[in-house]
Amino acid sequence: MDIAVLVKQSLDVQELRVDQDTGKIYIEDAPTKAGDIELNATEEAVRLKEKLGGKAIAIMLSTGGASGKRQKEAREALTRVLAMGLDGAVLIMGEGAEKGDTYVIAKALAEEIRDKFGLVLAAEGSEDNFSGLLPARLAAELGWPYVAYATAIEVEGDHVKVTRSLEDFEEVVRVKFPAVISVTQEINKPRVPKLVEIVKAKKKPLDQKDFSPPVEPKLTIRELKVPKVERKQIVIEGDVEEAAEKLIQALKEEGVL
Amino acid sequence: MADFDVIVVGAGPAGSVASYLLAKRGHTVLTVERGKRPGAKNMFGGRLYSWSLERIFPEFWKEAPVEREVTKEVLGFLHGERGVEIRLSTRPKGRSFTLLRAKFDQWLAEKAEDAGAEVISGFKVERPLIRDGRVVGIVAEGDEEMEAEVVIAADGALSFMAEKAGLRPKLSKEDFAVGAKEVIELPKEVIEDRFGLSEDEGAAQLYVGDLTEGVIGGGFIYTNKESVSLGVVMRIGSLASKVSEISTAMWEVTEKFKSHPMIRRYLEGGKLVEYSAHIIPETQFMRGVKLYTDGMVVVGDAAGFCVNYGVTVRGMDFAIESARAAAEAVHHALESGDTSARSLSKYQEILSSGMLREFETAKKAVDLMEDERLYSSIPKIAVETLEHLFLVDGKPKENLYSFLRKEFSEEGISLLSALLLGWKALRSM
Ligand SMILES: Cc1cc2nc3c(=O)[nH]c(=O)nc-3n(C[C@H](O)[C@H](O)[C@H](O)COP(=O)(O)OP(=O)(O)OC[C@H]3O[C@@H](n4cnc5c(N)ncnc54)[C@H](O)[C@@H]3O)c2cc1C
Numbered sequence: 001m002d003i004a005v006l007v008k009q010s011l012d013v014q015e016l017r018v019d020q021d022t023g024k025i026y027i028e029d030a031p032t033k034a035g036d037i038e039l040n041a042t043e044e045a046v047r048l049k050e051k052l053g054g055k056a057i058a059i060m061l062s063t064g065g066a067s068g069k070r071q072k073e074a075r076e077a078l079t080r081v082l083a084m085g086l087d088g089a090v091l092i093m094g095e096g097a098e099k100g101d102t103y104v105i106a107k108a109l110a111e112e113i114r115d116k117f118g119l120v121l122a123a124e125g126s127e128d129n130f131s132g133l134l135p136a137r138l139a140a141e142l143g144w145p146y147v148a149y150a151t152a153i154e155v156e157g158d159h160v161k162v163t164r165s166l167e168d169f170e171e172v173v174r175v176k177f178p179a180v181i182s183v184t185q186e187i188n189k190p191r192v193p194k195l196v197e198i199v200k201a202k203k204k205p206l207d208q209k210d211f212s213p214p215v216e217p218k219l220t221i222r223e224l225k226v227p228k229v230e231r232k233q234i235v236i237e238g239d240v241e242e243a244a245e246k247l248i249q250a251l252k253e254e255g256v257l
Numbered sequence: 258m259a260d261f262d263v264i265v266v267g268a269g270p271a272g273s274v275a276s277y278l279l280a281k282r283g284h285t286v287l288t289v290e291r292g293k294r295p296g297a298k299n300m301f302g303g304r305l306y307s308w309s310l311e312r313i314f315p316e317f318w319k320e321a322p323v324e325r326e327v328t329k330e331v332l333g334f335l336h337g338e339r340g341v342e343i344r345l346s347t348r349p350k351g352r353s354f355t356l357l358r359a360k361f362d363q364w365l366a367e368k369a370e371d372a373g374a375e376v377i378s379g380f381k382v383e384r385p386l387i388r389d390g391r392v393v394g395i396v397a398e399g400d401e402e403m404e405a406e407v408v409i410a411a412d413g414a415l416s417f418m419a420e421k422a423g424l425r426p427k428l429s430k431e432d433f434a435v436g437a438k439e440v441i442e443l444p445k446e447v448i449e450d451r452f453g454l455s456e457d458e459g460a461a462q463l464y465v466g467d468l469t470e471g472v473i474g475g476g477f478i479y480t481n482k483e484s485v486s487l488g489v490v491m492r493i494g495s496l497a498s499k500v501s502e503i504s505t506a507m508w509e510v511t512e513k514f515k516s517h518p519m520i521r522r523y524l525e526g527g528k529l530v531e532y533s534a535h536i537i538p539e540t541q542f543m544r545g546v547k548l549y550t551d552g553m554v555v556v557g558d559a560a561g562f563c564v565n566y567g568v569t570v571r572g573m574d575f576a577i578e579s580a581r582a583a584a585e586a587v588h589h590a591l592e593s594g595d596t597s598a599r600s601l602s603k604y605q606e607i608l609s610s611g612m613l614r615e616f617e618t619a620k621k622a623v624d625l626m627e628d629e630r631l632y633s634s635i636p637k638i639a640v641e642t643l644e645h646l647f648l649v650d651g652k653p654k655e656n657l658y659s660f661l662r663k664e665f666s667e668e669g670i671s672l673l674s675a676l677l678l679g680w681k682a683l684r685s686m
Contacts, residue, residue: 017530019528031293031294072367192399194397194399194401195289195377195380195397195401195403196260196401196403198377198380199260199287199375199377202375
């Protein structure tokens with residue numbers, strides 16, 4: 001049985017540039033990469049694939065449009081997960097994908113995954129948006145069970161035992177294949193590929209396909225902006241006693257204390 | 258059998274050019290870059306002299322991400338709140354372009370990749386892999402060994418590769434200068450208006466004066482399409498002893514430079530989008546550098562092919578040309594199946610009959626720029642002499658000759674030595 005690992009082309013949020021005055025975010029300028037939690041999903045897939053006796057394939061549906069820059073970055077991100085031990089990758093890219101919401105993306109991914117895979121591993125949320133909606137939506141599209149927030153996965157015959165981390169307790173569930181599972185960062189420590197593994201990964205099969213939206217999106221983003229935080233810029237002077245008193249007073253007025 | 262014919266350490270201009278040329282000739286090339294992407298962490302002042310890159314990519318500026326072609330050269334003297342600017346408007350024969358490294362280095366690295374080189378970023382090379390006194394590959398982070406017939410060290414000014422292969426002595430801070438730079442965004446039209454440029458034209462402006470307080474160095478401004486690169490360059494040796502002191506000093510001088518009335522007006526309303534600092538190898542240390550050994554050659558800044566004129570630095574064109582010479586030599590070595598030092602000495606031969614002559618001339622100019630008076634006395638005298646010439650206050654004016662004599666003697670310079678300074682300047686150009 002083959003495993004599909006969903007790898008999102010996430011914005012490198014550390015390199016996002018923001019215009020402080022207008023709140024504008026320069027999305028186009030920011031580089032992209034494979035999200036960190038996707039690396040956990042990849043690690044888990046590499047570990048599980050031996051037990052399941054099949055292949056593990058990365059699937060990336062890029063929402064970065066179709067520019068040469070984004071294409072190159074997408075391939076680099078896939079090379080990285082391939083270097084960790086995946087057997088191949090599918091890259092779906094095209095004009096219009098950037099407008100896709102999770103509904104569109106899930107539909108398109110379902111078409112790619114149905115009939116081909118027995119298990120889908122995904123990150124609990126993507127690094128840039130972290131909506132965490134996609135794996136659930138995909139499971140719904142496929143009509144497969146969905147287990148979220150896995151911190152441990154064990155294969156037991158024709159089903160898997162999944163430990164889920166919830167707010168106050170852990171839950172252990174059993175689920176039959178086929179299934180969709182999202183993992184957390186606690187599940188494992190992703191291996192760091194070696195130079196030679198990256199060199200070899202560049203020769204692994206990478207199948208690029210054109211994206212065409214299967215449906216119209218239900219949700220469109222009108223504008224992305226950083227919330228503006230106005231500083232009050234109050235300076236409190238005086239000796240320590242006095243200043244502390246005034247500070248407490250000011251904080252009370254703000255409703256902080 | 259080695260893993261690769263060639264391993265190139267560093268994807269700056271030197272590394273990418275060497276990778277490109279060797280991959281194009283059918284050799285297997287692995288290029289290892291420690292930054293997240295080629296160029297991600299690289300900086301320079303702002304101008305590339307195009308002669309050497311043009312030999313490899315004729316009319317490269319038509320496709321490469323260059324910013325503006327430099328047609329305005331400004332030399333400025335700053336003294337206190339006052340200043341003098343000398344402006345040369347020209348369409349120079351030797352073309353030069355302003356550019357931003359993050360984009361440009363990535364473009365060059367892509368050229369290498371397209372030619373077939375494997376360019377891998379995000380990996381640091383720890384040291385050359387040496388067996389029986391011969392370089393046989395690299396050791397990457399995580400103690401991973403990778404073998405190659407020839408290693409090309411293109412790892413920049415600090416080059417641990419050259420040092421660990423015994424090609425250059427351990428350097429001390431006197432061997433370096435340091436540069437700090439800010440990129441300040443301004444609308445295109447504003448830049449063209451303030452610097453007197455038409456579309457695609459660019460300005461290169463250098464300033465010396467009391468802002469560095471006697472330390473050799475000064476400030477620079479280069480115009481990009483929609484930003485200006487502004488920064489300062491200073492000698493480390495004379496600057497301070499601790500890294501923290503150096504960075505504070507750099508920051509203070511940059512701020513002083515930016516707030517000078519003559520500079521401030523260029524920047525008004527601009528938005529600071531990037532800050533970076535980098536070291537610059539001083540030319541003197543070249544004496545102790547060897548360019549090749551068994552299985553390895555050193556190119557670009559790593560080999561010391563960088564000239565620090567005091568305020569401006571020139572190294573990109575030399576990095577590219579040295580990489581071209583090295584690629585030529587390495588190609589021959591690989592073809593002949595002999596990659597020993599003797600065979601690789603062809604690299605030095607090619608350089609000697611070409612670039613090294615240009616490099617020596619450039620270095621001569623540096624000898625002049627070593628004169629500390631250029632950074633303190635001359636700017637002051639220039640500003641005050643012009644003030645003397647132009648200001649009218651109704652009082653009788655001292656004649657120019659006696660005014661100049663007074664100015665020079667205040668600075669402890671005889672007129673004769675001033676003339677000599679001028680003569681040396683002319684000769685070195
Ligand atoms: C402030 C300043 C202003 C300058 N202004 C100009 C100018 O206007 N015009 C000009 O022509 N020159 C200028 N220079 C000089 C110019 O930047 C250099 O000469 C040029 O970058 C040299 O190119 P290079 O490829 O040899 O080295 P670099 O550009 O330094 O590239 C070295 C590369 O190797 C990588 N690397 C280093 N160590 C390792 C390792 N261990 N493993 C893997 N990768 C590694 C680095 O990340 C880097 O990408 C300036 C320099 C400074 C500092």
